[in-house]
Amino acid sequence: MPPLTRIVKILLILNISIFVLGYFSKIDFAQMLGLRLFTSHQFNPLQLVTHVFIHGSFSHLLSNMFALFMFGPMVENILGEVRFIVFYAICALGAAALYTGVSYWEFLQLQQAAELFLSNPNPDAFLGFVIKEAPQLKSQLLPFINEFSNFPTNETFQNEAADFVKTLVLKEQNQPMVGASGAIFGILMGFGYIFPNVTLMLLFPPIPLKAKYFIAIYALIEIFAGIRPSVGDNVAHFAHIGGMVFALILLKIWNVNRNTFS
Numbered sequence: 001m002p003p004l005t006r007i008v009k010i011l012l013i014l015n016i017s018i019f020v021l022g023y024f025s026k027i028d029f030a031q032m033l034g035l036r037l038f039t040s041h042q043f044n045p046l047q048l049v050t051h052v053f054i055h056g057s058f059s060h061l062l063s064n065m066f067a068l069f070m071f072g073p074m075v076e077n078i079l080g081e082v083r084f085i086v087f088y089a090i091c092a093l094g095a096a097a098l099y100t101g102v103s104y105w106e107f108l109q110l111q112q113a114a115e116l117f118l119s120n121p122n123p124d125a126f127l128g129f130v131i132k133e134a135p136q137l138k139s140q141l142l143p144f145i146n147e148f149s150n151f152p153t154n155e156t157f158q159n160e161a162a163d164f165v166k167t168l169v170l171k172e173q174n175q176p177m178v179g180a181s182g183a184i185f186g187i188l189m190g191f192g193y194i195f196p197n198v199t200l201m202l203l204f205p206p207i208p209l210k211a212k213y214f215i216a217i218y219a220l221i222e223i224f225a226g227i228r229p230s231v232g233d234n235v236a237h238f239a240h241i242g243g244m245v246f247a248l249i250l251l252k253i254w255n256v257n258r259n260t261f262s
Contacts, residue, residue, distance in 0.1 A: 003073065004069070004073055005072070005073040005076040005077060005081075005084075006076075006081060007072075007076055007081050007084050007085055007088075008068060008069070008072035008073050008076055011068060011072070011088070011180075012065055012068060012069065014053055015053055015055065015061065015064070015065060015068075015180060016061070016065065018053050018054065019054075019055050019058075019061050022054075029054045029178075030054055030056050030176050030178045031176060033046075033047060033050035033051060033053075033054050033176075033178075034047065034050075034051050034054060034176020034177055034178040035047040035048060035050075035051035035096055035099075035100070035176060035177045035178070036173075036174055036175070036176055036177075037100065037103060037104055037107060037173055037174075038100065038104075039104070039107070039173060040173045040174045041174075042174050047176075048093060048096055051096070051176070051177060051178050051179070052092045052096075052179070052180050052182075052183060053180065054178040054179065055178060055179050055180070056178050056179065060179055064179060064180045064181055064184045067184045067187065067188060068180070068184055068187065071187050071188060071190075071191040072187050074191060074194075074195065075087070075187050075190040075191055075194065078194050078256065078257075079190075079254075079256070083254070086250075087186065087187075087190065087247070087250060088183045088186070088187070089183075090186075090246055090250055091182055091183045091185070091186025091187070091243040091246050091247050091250075092180065092182050092183040092186070092243070093246075094182065094186075094242045094243060094245065094246025094247075095181070095182020095183065095185070095186070095236075095239040095240070095241075095242035095243035095246070096177075096182060096239065096242070097242060098238050098239065098241060098242030098245070099177060099182070099236050099238045099239035099242060102226070102238040103177075103238075107172055107173060110133055110168070110169060110172055111169060113129055113132060113133055114129070114133075114165045114166070114168070114169045117129045117161075117162075117165055118162055118165060118166075121158040121161055121162055122152055122158075123145060123148040123149040123152050123157075126145060126148060126161045126165075127145050129165060130145070133168065134168060141164075144157075144160070144161075148161060177236050177239065179236070179239075181236065181239055181240055181243070182236075182239040182240065182242055182243035183243055184243070185222075185239075185240040185241075185243035185244050185247075186243035186244060186246060186247035187247070188215060188218065188244070189215060189219075189243070189244040189247035189248055189251075190247050190251060191211060191215075192211040192212050192214065192215030192216075193215075193247070193248060193251050193256070193258065194251070194256060194257075194258055194259060195211050195258075195259050196210065196211055196212035196258060197210050197211070197212065197259075198210065198211045199211075200214050202214070215244075219241070219244055222237045222240045222241050222244075223237075223241060225237045226238045226240075226241060
């Protein structure tokens with residue numbers, strides 16, 4: 001592993017310092033500086049930059065900073081400081097762009113489902129909405145749904161169901177996205193592209209694997225997880241994919257040489 005490079009060191013210090021400051025000061029930087037949908041009244045263009053330096057948990061920070069520490073210096077050595085900064089920024093912005101685009105499309109589907117229910121608030125429609133849009137809450141809401149089914153024309157139940165639907169729509173619209181993951185996945189793509197034949201020793205399972213295969217497998221996992229997310233999955237998979245895609249495009253444009261040694 002090469003010595004820690006200057007820009008990687010600065011990025012590590014910034015990310016770790018902000019997390020530590022938020023932890024000890026109890027300031028919720030995710031709510032203050034996280035990236036929201038442009039349709040949200042809480043959206044601010046500065047969030048396109050600020051969200052990259054915010055992490056929601058220690059494990060989130062650790063995984064991103066570990067990858068930056070391991071792979072960033074070699075990519076920075078090849079690109080140089082200025083191009084590495086540009087590379088990091090464009091990967092982060094590209095990740096945010098793809099994530100926002102997919103999130104907006106998903107939000108439109110949620111909004112349409114909400115409007116359909118609100119036009120005719122009945123127990124079956126509410127159950128259908130929950131199964132489709134909030135499956136992780138189905139078991140929690142079943143007692144209410146059963147009561148609603150017994151009294152389908154009861155205005156109190158109709159209003160409670162409508163309030164739940166409206167609250168969920170508002171929550172999704174204002175949900176912040178944080179983390180350097182898009183930029184980090186760009187660095188992973190950069191490493192795999194520049195050093196495709198470098199052998200990496202995986203931890204789980206503990207087997208050697210060339211970087212080009214590692215990146216390809218990782219990309220396929222992220223694509224699958226983005227298309228078919230599991231219940232309760234709050235990982236921004238399309239941000240990861242966006243970072244990798246923009247990294248590859250930029251490396252191709254710059255015509256960066258590949259070190260194809262075995």
